[in-house]
Every structure is written in C-alpha cells, then in structure tokens.
Amino acid sequence: MKRKIKKTKQKSFFFEDYKESKIINEKNKEEIKISLNRVTFLFFIFFSLIFVSSTKIIYLSLSPEKKLFTQHSQKNFTTSRSDITDRNGAILARNIIVYRAGIRPQFIKNKEKFLIKIRLKFPEIDFKEVKNKLNKNKFFYLGKKRFSEEEKDKLWSLGLGNKVLNIEEQQYRLYPQKNLFSHVLGQTDEDNLGISGIEKYYNNKLKNNEDDNFPLVMSLDTNLQYLIREELIQSQKIFKSIGSAALLMDANNGEILSLVSLPDYDLNKRISITDHAYTNKITKGVYELGSVFKTFALAAALENKVIQTNTIFKNLEDKVYCAGREIREHDKLPKNLSAEQILIRSSNIGAIRVVQKVGLEKYKIFLNSLELFKTINFDIEEVGRPLDFKWGKCKLATSSFGHGVTTTPLQLAKAYAMIGNGGDKIRPTLLKKNHYKKEKKEKIVSPETSYKINSMLRKVVVNKEGTANFANIDGYEIGGKTGTALKSIDGIYSNKKINTFISLFPISRPKYVLLVLLDEPKPAPNYVYEFPNGYKHKGEYRNTSGWNAVVVAGKIIEKIGPILAINNLQASKNF
Amino acid sequence: MINSEKWIGTLTNKKEFDQSKATADPQIWINTLSKKDSRNTFSKYFFITSFFVIGLVLVTIVKNETRNLEKQLDNLKASVSKLNLEIHYAVLDHEVISSPENISNLKNKYLDLNLMAYKKSQIKNLEDIYKEKSIATSNKDEKNLKAHLAKKIKEQKNKIKNLKEIYSKPEEIPKYVKKEVSKKINITKENIENTYSEPKKLITSAKAQRWAAVQVIKAFLGIPVIPGK
Numbered sequence: 001m002k003r004k005i006k007k008t009k010q011k012s013f014f015f016e017d018y019k020e021s022k023i024i025n026e027k028n029k030e031e032i033k034i035s036l037n038r039v040t041f042l043f044f045i046f047f048s049l050i051f052v053s054s055t056k057i058i059y060l061s062l063s064p065e066k067k068l069f070t071q072h073s074q075k076n077f078t079t080s081r082s083d084i085t086d087r088n089g090a091i092l093a094r095n096i097i098v099y100r101a102g103i104r105p106q107f108i109k110n111k112e113k114f115l116i117k118i119r120l121k122f123p124e125i126d127f128k129e130v131k132n133k134l135n136k137n138k139f140f141y142l143g144k145k146r147f148s149e150e151e152k153d154k155l156w157s158l159g160l161g162n163k164v165l166n167i168e169e170q171q172y173r174l175y176p177q178k179n180l181f182s183h184v185l186g187q188t189d190e191d192n193l194g195i196s197g198i199e200k201y202y203n204n205k206l207k208n209n210e211d212d213n214f215p216l217v218m219s220l221d222t223n224l225q226y227l228i229r230e231e232l233i234q235s236q237k238i239f240k241s242i243g244s245a246a247l248l249m250d251a252n253n254g255e256i257l258s259l260v261s262l263p264d265y266d267l268n269k270r271i272s273i274t275d276h277a278y279t280n281k282i283t284k285g286v287y288e289l290g291s292v293f294k295t296f297a298l299a300a301a302l303e304n305k306v307i308q309t310n311t312i313f314k315n316l317e318d319k320v321y322c323a324g325r326e327i328r329e330h331d332k333l334p335k336n337l338s339a340e341q342i343l344i345r346s347s348n349i350g351a352i353r354v355v356q357k358v359g360l361e362k363y364k365i366f367l368n369s370l371e372l373f374k375t376i377n378f379d380i381e382e383v384g385r386p387l388d389f390k391w392g393k394c395k396l397a398t399s400s401f402g403h404g405v406t407t408t409p410l411q412l413a414k415a416y417a418m419i420g421n422g423g424d425k426i427r428p429t430l431l432k433k434n435h436y437k438k439e440k441k442e443k444i445v446s447p448e449t450s451y452k453i454n455s456m457l458r459k460v461v462v463n464k465e466g467t468a469n470f471a472n473i474d475g476y477e478i479g480g481k482t483g484t485a486l487k488s489i490d491g492i493y494s495n496k497k498i499n500t501f502i503s504l505f506p507i508s509r510p511k512y513v514l515l516v517l518l519d520e521p522k523p524a525p526n527y528v529y530e531f532p533n534g535y536k537h538k539g540e541y542r543n544t545s546g547w548n549a550v551v552v553a554g555k556i557i558e559k560i561g562p563i564l565a566i567n568n569l570q571a572s573k574n575f
Numbered sequence: 576m577i578n579s580e581k582w583i584g585t586l587t588n589k590k591e592f593d594q595s596k597a598t599a600d601p602q603i604w605i606n607t608l609s610k611k612d613s614r615n616t617f618s619k620y621f622f623i624t625s626f627f628v629i630g631l632v633l634v635t636i637v638k639n640e641t642r643n644l645e646k647q648l649d650n651l652k653a654s655v656s657k658l659n660l661e662i663h664y665a666v667l668d669h670e671v672i673s674s675p676e677n678i679s680n681l682k683n684k685y686l687d688l689n690l691m692a693y694k695k696s697q698i699k700n701l702e703d704i705y706k707e708k709s710i711a712t713s714n715k716d717e718k719n720l721k722a723h724l725a726k727k728i729k730e731q732k733n734k735i736k737n738l739k740e741i742y743s744k745p746e747e748i749p750k751y752v753k754k755e756v757s758k759k760i761n762i763t764k765e766n767i768e769n770t771y772s773e774p775k776k777l778i779t780s781a782k783a784q785r786w787a788a789v790q791v792i793k794a795f796l797g798i799p800v801i802p803g804k
Contacts, residue, residue, distance in 0.1 A: 054631075077656050077659055077663065090674075091667065094666075096664070176667060176671045180674075222674070222675060226674075227675075473694075
C-alpha cells in the first residue's frame, strides 16, 4: 500500500514529439518576440515618463523650504542690532533702514536734465558738488549720506534706471532721545558695531539673533534723566560752572536711574569729540572730592567702636602741619566738638583726630572694603582709575577730609549707598535687575553704624550749623554731606573748585543716593537764595558746595520726588 | 578487505523495458497547465496605470492648490512684514514725539503757562480740606439760624410784652383814642349792614355817569377800555 501511495505522488514526465513541435514553436516564437519587444519598448517609455514625473513630484514635495512659486516675496524685516530701552520701555536706541544712492555718470545720457531733476526733487543737495562729480565721470554717492524710504522712492521716480542709479540698503542706529543719554549709550560705527558706552560693552548681546530679538532694558529712567539734566543746565547758567554731573542710584540694589554729565552731545550727529570737557564726569572723572570723605572717617571709627556719636574731641587746633603743609579749618569752629558735630560742621582737624583714633591699618582696610581706590567693575568701559598713592601718617590725615586721595563720583555714590542702606554691599549697574531674584549680600558696615551715620547726615541738612540747609526739602527727608575740593591742574592745586553734594533720601529708610557735582562753580551774588524757613538772601560771594551743589540737589529732589513717589507718611520720628 | 559477498544482491534487478508502460497517456495531462487569463492581465495593468494617472492628476491638483496657498501665505507674510516695519517706525516716531524734550518744547511753544512746583507743605490733603470746609459751613449755618431765631423770639416777646402792658392797664388808654376807635367800629358796622340790606342803592346814577365819562375819555385817548388789554 505504501508503495502504491508513493507511486501516485511521484512527479510525472512529459515527453514531446520534438520534431513536430519544434517547427511550430519556432514560428510562434518569432511572432511573440516581435510583439513582446514592442510592448516592452512602449512600457519602458511609459514607465520612464512616470518615473521622471514621480521623481520630480517627490522632489518638489520634499523641498518645502524653497519658495519656488513666489519669486517676489518680501524679506522679513529684522534689525541687525537689538533695541535699547529705559526701565519703562521707552526706546533709547533703535536701528532703522536707510539708503545710499550711488550714481554712475557714464550712463547718464543727458547730464543737464539729470541735474535739473535732482535740483527740483532734492533742493537740499549741494548742486555744485553734484555737478563737479558728474563732470569727473566716476561713480559717486549722491548728496547726503542717508536717504529715507520716501526719498528712495523719489529717486526712483526720476526715471534714471538701474544702470545709472545704484541704491544700497543700510541699517542706521538712531537715538530718539538725542543728548539725553550720550555718556551712557555710546555709539556704533558704520558696520553697526559698538564703539563706546553700553553699545560697546554689550555688543555681543545687542548683535541681533533672529530668535532673540529682545531689547536690552536699562535701569535708567528717561523722565528722571530729563529733569535732572534740565536742572543741571539751569545751575550752569546760575553758577557759571564749566561742567556738571549728577547720579541717581537705588541705594539698595545699585540700579542707576539717572546718569548725567554736562556738556553732552547729540548721539545722532556722530562727531568725533576730543575735548576733555566732554568726559563722563561720573564714571571716568577721577577727582579729589573733599569733605565727603569725612563720613567714611566717622563710619570707620564707629564700626571699629573707637568713638561714639557723642564722643567729645577737646582742644581742636585751628591748624595743623603735615609734611610742612598747613591744614586749616574752612571756617571758625568751636574748640571742642563731638564726633557728630565734626561731621555736621565739617571740621577738618576733627576728622584728622577721628582717623588717628581709628589707626592707619584699620582705616585703610575700611576704605578698601568700600572699593574707593580700585577701578570699578561697571557696565561701560569708560571708567576712571583712581590714582595710586602711598599710605603714611600724612596721607591718613589728609584722606580723612578727602584730600590727596582720588576716586570717581560713581565709586563715592556706591560707598555712600553701602553705608546708608544698612551696610549691604552693592554693585552699581545700568541694567534693570530682576527684582524677584534675591541675592545674599555681603556686609560692609553693621546696621547700627549705618543708622548712626544716617542720623548724622540728616543733621548736616537739618541743623542750623549744618552745611547743607538748602537741601532740606519738605517731605523728602534728605540727609547728605557736602564736599568742596580744590581742583588739581597738572598736579598743582588751583583756586578752582570741584563741589560735591551727596545725599541719601528718605534717610529713615534710604532708597536713593543722589550725587551732584559742579565743576568750577563761581559765586552767584545775583542769585536769590531761599532758605527752608522762607528767608531770602542775595549777594552771596561764597562758592562752597553748600552755596551751589546743595541748592541744585535740593531743586532736583523737589522735581523728581513726585516721580519717585516717596511716601514719608510713615517716616521715622527719629529723624 | 571488502567482503564482496556481503554486497551481492543489494543492487536492484535489471528488468526488461516495458514500452507500453513508458508511453504517456495524453488524457492525463490535458488541462493540467494553467490557462492564460488575458482579462486578468489587462485589468491588472489598467488598474496600475489608472492609479498612476489619477495619482499624478491628484498630485498636480494638490500641488496647484498648495502653490496658491503658498502665494497667499507669502503675500500675507509680506504684508505682516510691511506692517511690522511700519510699527517699527511708528514706535520710533512716538518716542521722538513723546520725548520729554519735545513735550517741553511744545509746551513752551503753544501753552501760555508758567508751571511751577509746589512744596509739600503747600499741598493739602483733599479729605482734610473737605472736613474743614464742612465743619466751617455747618458751624456758620447753625450760628446764623440761632441768631435769627433769637432775634425773632426777642421781637415777638417785645410785642407780647407791649400788648400785655396795654391789656393789663386799659384805664391808661387815652379817652380820645377810645372814642375814635368806637366811632370807626360803628361806621364800619353801618356800611356792612347797608350793603347787605340794599345792595342796589350802592350804584347811583352819579356814579354810573362818572364811570361812563371816564370810559369815553379813555377810548378817545386810545387807552384800553378794559384794563389789561
């Protein structure tokens, strides 16, 4: 059975009659071969067509990035440099598109007609200059450097054609506030690269990235800046100073709200300035700032607990000698003065006695902790480097009242802010800070010392014998210290003065530091001084800080106070 | 050594070739080969070709539509870009126009105002002012009213006092005054009695004549006869 089953499953063989079938097959084969060739050929062509089309379609479908159908599409407008704004979002610097018009005279058929057209459409362009350039038959740029969008259209409407007219697109940095922030913002060159100020320091950040087109937000306030600048301009007319400067800073976080230095310049004019008078007096100017240093002497003594505010210094001399040089009081003062009175009455001899109690090393360490004598790390490169000096007994004495030591007004303001804010270290900045981010602050002085110094600074303004009575503006609780220093020209002291007044307000909880500096102020006998009690005084021939810088600071605070919205309703009764 | 005996008989026996068995039966092989289905081949190619053609047409249509949409998108992008540029310049213009310097210049040019800063001591709280004012006005009104009432009361008191004095001493009133008052009372009484008893007697001919004469004169002079017209 098994064998039978196997047999049925066995493959069968077919035997053909070769001779007969061979003849028939050969005939058919030839016919089939011809028709198969035709079909194959047609199919090949058809398939090739489809393949080519499909390939093209697939290629087109896979390349969506290229705008193959829209040749006249307009490019997205992007600036090559980010905006700079103030703390309220007001634009301080922005790029705009401008055009340069190049002319190829060799292609102009009728030069006279061209000149007439230019004269009619652009009367402001120097006609003679264009005529001269036309005659030279060389490529030149037409008239002014930059044409606006409308002017560009006007140029095209002249019908000069592409051969004659060559319009080049450029980006130009515009500063809508003109002079207002000239010393801070700096400038850019023709290639839109920062060459000074913030523009240079934050060049990489400002160089635009399409994904990151956010403006650089500064801590400055345009309105405050304007008001302070206006007041300084007025003061220059009254006190005939050759320059002036002011700095308003948040005493708690170092944000600079206003930085003015006069004279200033219009950033849009892009002129090269070599005159030293245009130096940024706040950051670049290095000065001996005088009696404003007495506060540091008192602070060092209080911090080192060598004196109390009521410690009496007896038998103070009228003058002392140091390295053969005479040191005198600025005015007739009592022989016995308390530590507090030394600051209020601004006693030079008293300040010397105070630092002598502190000692050279401790005083040196204290001043170094305030970072007054090293180059400040700031947001612009235009910063001054305080002059080096050697410490000694004489330097200790003179530094107590701010002579023989130099620093920048910015560093002075920083030191006052740190002493006034409860002793927290701050870093002055021109950028708006993230207020939600809490930083751990290093302590420079104790809160007790800070409180005592603030109390004394308030008395400088409020007390009758104080030197800054004109700054006693109702409602703003101002405390401060005056500084009158002789100006050193080529290393020799002159009669010209640098007057400074640095104030903290509201003094019960200092929030702002205002520094006012007048360069070479003159007496103003025609100016009517108005005392806080309403008494008016005219014919004053003194030109110490109390008679000019303090007056200016008072006026500034009176104007900016409402903007700063200082609420003194809960002001401490201690002040 | 190979044992030849062992392998003898293991090979198959050669049998004679049977021709009849070797001849194939053609009936068995008929219909064993698959028939060529020309209809199936045709439809297969037809479907493939149709699919390609329809695919191509569809792709073309879709691509055309895409092209149109792309054009529209591009136009919209261009207009957005243009608007962005306009905003860019408008914001800049706004900054220039609203800059403090410009506002100050415009103020000096067009406003005839001399703005001045007030000291804090010069500024009073509105609530305080209202309070002071309301207290002052209420005090004033109260005072006036009291004074007025006091005056009236005083006057009335004086009148009452006088009357009391008069009535308390009637013998002190002079006799001629008493006579005149009684005479007047009598006349008035008589008139009233006459009017009520004979009202026609009140209009006499003399009175009527006088009235008529007055009306004629009035009409002659152009004065309205009836008063008020």
